[in-house]
Amino acid sequence: MITLLIEPEELKGDSVEIRGDNYKHLFRARRLTRGSEIRVVDGRGNARWSGVEEIGPKSARLELGDSAPSNEPEGRISLFVVPPKPQRLAVLVEKTTELGVSAIYLISSVRNARTVVSGEMARLGRISRSAVEQSHRSFLPQICGPHSWSDSVDLIAEFESFWVLDPTADRRPEDVAGSSQGLVVGPEGGFTTEELAQLRQLGGDRIGLGARILRTETAAIVGTALLLGD
Amino acid sequence: MITLLIEPEELKGDSVEIRGDNYKHLFRARRLTRGSEIRVVDGRGNARWSGVEEIGPKSARLELGDSAPSNEPEGRISLFVVPPKPQRLAVLVEKTTELGVSAIYLISSVRNARTVVSGEMARLGRISRSAVEQSHRSFLPQICGPHSWSDSVDLIAEFESFWVLDPTADRRPEDVAGSSQGLVVGPEGGFTTEELAQLRQLGGDRIGLGARILRTETAAIVGTALLLGD
Numbered sequence: 001m002i003t004l005l006i007e008p009e010e011l012k013g014d015s016v017e018i019r020g021d022n023y024k025h026l027f028r029a030r031r032l033t034r035g036s037e038i039r040v041v042d043g044r045g046n047a048r049w050s051g052v053e054e055i056g057p058k059s060a061r062l063e064l065g066d067s068a069p070s071n072e073p074e075g076r077i078s079l080f081v082v083p084p085k086p087q088r089l090a091v092l093v094e095k096t097t098e099l100g101v102s103a104i105y106l107i108s109s110v111r112n113a114r115t116v117v118s119g120e121m122a123r124l125g126r127i128s129r130s131a132v133e134q135s136h137r138s139f140l141p142q143i144c145g146p147h148s149w150s151d152s153v154d155l156i157a158e159f160e161s162f163w164v165l166d167p168t169a170d171r172r173p174e175d176v177a178g179s180s181q182g183l184v185v186g187p188e189g190g191f192t193t194e195e196l197a198q199l200r201q202l203g204g205d206r207i208g209l210g211a212r213i214l215r216t217e218t219a220a221i222v223g224t225a226l227l228l229g230d
Numbered sequence: 231m232i233t234l235l236i237e238p239e240e241l242k243g244d245s246v247e248i249r250g251d252n253y254k255h256l257f258r259a260r261r262l263t264r265g266s267e268i269r270v271v272d273g274r275g276n277a278r279w280s281g282v283e284e285i286g287p288k289s290a291r292l293e294l295g296d297s298a299p300s301n302e303p304e305g306r307i308s309l310f311v312v313p314p315k316p317q318r319l320a321v322l323v324e325k326t327t328e329l330g331v332s333a334i335y336l337i338s339s340v341r342n343a344r345t346v347v348s349g350e351m352a353r354l355g356r357i358s359r360s361a362v363e364q365s366h367r368s369f370l371p372q373i374c375g376p377h378s379w380s381d382s383v384d385l386i387a388e389f390e391s392f393w394v395l396d397p398t399a400d401r402r403p404e405d406v407a408g409s410s411q412g413l414v415v416g417p418e419g420g421f422t423t424e425e426l427a428q429l430r431q432l433g434g435d436r437i438g439l440g441a442r443i444l445r446t447e448t449a450a451i452v453g454t455a456l457l458l459g460d
Contacts, residue, residue, distance in 0.1 A: 069441070071441045071442055072441075073440065073441075073442075091321055094448075095451070098444050098445060099442065099448070099452065100440070100442055134443070135442040135444060135445075136442060136443050174404070174459075209455075210458075211299070211301045212301055212303075212328060212330055212365040212367055213364070213366050214328050214365060215324075215364065215365075218325050218451075221325070221451060222451070222455040225439075225452040226455070226456070228440075229404075
């Protein structure tokens with residue numbers, strides 16, 4: 001099965017033109033032929049089956065059919081994460097997208113407020129798009145930031161239910177439930193006492209992942225998997 | 231806290247000499263001073279507290295004291311994994327080591343039997359050692375292979391209880407329990423029907439990780455975390 005991410009308006013029509021990189025990938029590299037079935041998704045949770053109808057020298061046309069399974073998790077997890085180094089952040093984005101994260105907010109803390117340049121954000125977007133197709137999801141997580149600490153606090157405060165990962169917490173992700181949750185992951189070295197106090201004041205309880213100290217991206221990946229639990 | 235991996239014989243004595251890269255890292259880069267406390271581990275599950283007693287121009291001496299927490303999980307998970315590409319395999323080794331894996335066996339399958347050269351094995355060993363120190367474990371997972379499919383089958387057969395990750399399986403890792411377990415992770419595209427039949431004959435039941443198709447390394451990381459469950 002191949003999943004292809006297209007524009008939301010395109011998914012609503014009867015057919016869609018495939019050009020550029022998607023055309024090259026599907027019809028040059030993977031050599032799809034007329035009649036091949038492709039699952040097309042709009043990045044907003046909708047999916048349809050489609051069939052290759054025409055293959056031209058520079059574009060191809062897919063005919064859109066019935067709706068397809070969304071393959072989305074029941075729960076929604078939004079990650080708030082103090083970004084680790086670029087390669088580690090790339091792993092975090094790829095893996096949590098595969099697992100089913102809904103949004104990734106890059107936040108700042110006193111212990112880490114690194115800049116994320118627009119080139120890196122564009123790369124993270126490409127990684128996430130590719131992971132949506134790879135894992136056959138239909139929803140493309142939004143990735144935004146980095147936000148200042150005070151903006152981060154405002155964003156987190158909007159969540160009815162959110163959890164702060166903390167190596168010293170006894171409560172496990174499996175013990176908490178909820179259909180829409182935020183998960184806050186601090187920097188290596190942890191949030192400062194003041195930052196933790198602010199998060200607690202907003203209603204964020206702490207959950208832990210066991211005795212071993214995990215890197216930021218590992219904690220984010222495993223925390224997402226355990227909170228989603230499906 | 232700093233965790234330092236030393237040789238098993240060294241952990242049994244009253245003191246230990248630190249030289250070479252460990253000396254440079256601890257006393258040049260991290261500038262530890264006399265009296266600093268270091269948790270030393272032997273890679274076999276044992277840990278002791280130690281204090282910096284003497285710092286020379288090229289070596290330092292730690293005095294060994296009481297035993298320290300091992301920070302090891304209760305269960306033992308051995309991974310059998312068809313290796314993905316080098317950078318993805320490196321992520322797999324680092325993350326599963328942090329999470330508490332006991333051993334990683336690289337296996338072959340019809341759909342992927344890539345060679346892993348000795349340089350790559352050495353690099354994976356360094357990544358695993360570093361992850362043991364980073365996560366404050368005390369056990370260094372053994373990494374070996376790649377094994378041929380028939381050798382892999384023999385190795386897997388020795389496990390009293392093992393599970394095969396399969397996207398189509400309904401049973402979840404959280405539903406199975408056991409103190410010592412093997413987890414078999416196939417290549418992208420999955421094992422062949424014949425390979426799956428052989429594994430089933432050896433007693434390996436299938437467990438799944440939900441509707442989304444995960445890359446090999448993501449499945450290995452999340453499967454390990456869910457099976458360990460602590």
